[in-house]
Amino acid sequence: MADLITWSDDLSIGVQEIDEQHKVLVSLLNELHSAVYEHHGSEACNMILNRLIEYTRIHFTTEESVMRLLLYPEFEHHKMEHDALTNQVIKFQTRLVSGQTSMSFQLLHFLKVWLTKHIQESDRRCGAYLLERGVAASWAPHVEETMKKKWWKLW
Numbered sequence: 001m002a003d004l005i006t007w008s009d010d011l012s013i014g015v016q017e018i019d020e021q022h023k024v025l026v027s028l029l030n031e032l033h034s035a036v037y038e039h040h041g042s043e044a045c046n047m048i049l050n051r052l053i054e055y056t057r058i059h060f061t062t063e064e065s066v067m068r069l070l071l072y073p074e075f076e077h078h079k080m081e082h083d084a085l086t087n088q089v090i091k092f093q094t095r096l097v098s099g100q101t102s103m104s105f106q107l108l109h110f111l112k113v114w115l116t117k118h119i120q121e122s123d124r125r126c127g128a129y130l131l132e133r134g135v136a137a138s139w140a141p142h143v144e145e146t147m148k149k150k151w152w153k154l155w
Helices: 016-037 042-069 075-097 105-132 140-148 150-154
Strands: none
Touching: 016 042, 016 105, 042 075, 042 105, 075 105
16 A cells, blocks of 8 residues: 655655655554555554644744744744634534544545645745755754753753
């Protein structure tokens, strides 16, 4: 069975930490796809969906924090996209847990299309903005250096 999404440079925005988080999202979506395809059952699928939802929240928080700090002009619209997806998935999960629906390839297709489109359009614009503002492709060394400074510990 093929993956639902195969990571490629088409999904890269050029900011390493965000790209790495996107890879995790792709991996979780592929894991959910495998569970549905292999008929692992609703409990197993719901556990993976829970992990996907939780990681998505972490990822959205990371992106939104960086956008807010660097005064990204499209922040409000970008956050609205995040919120809309989060609300849709939570509604679906509620229906799944209550037995009103089941995990389906239709949901997987929706998530695949949403994620790839969001990365290739909204996140790519954001990535270009971040890189223009001097955010390195990888900001981890800058964060580590900042945390060594005494003023950071007082904050």
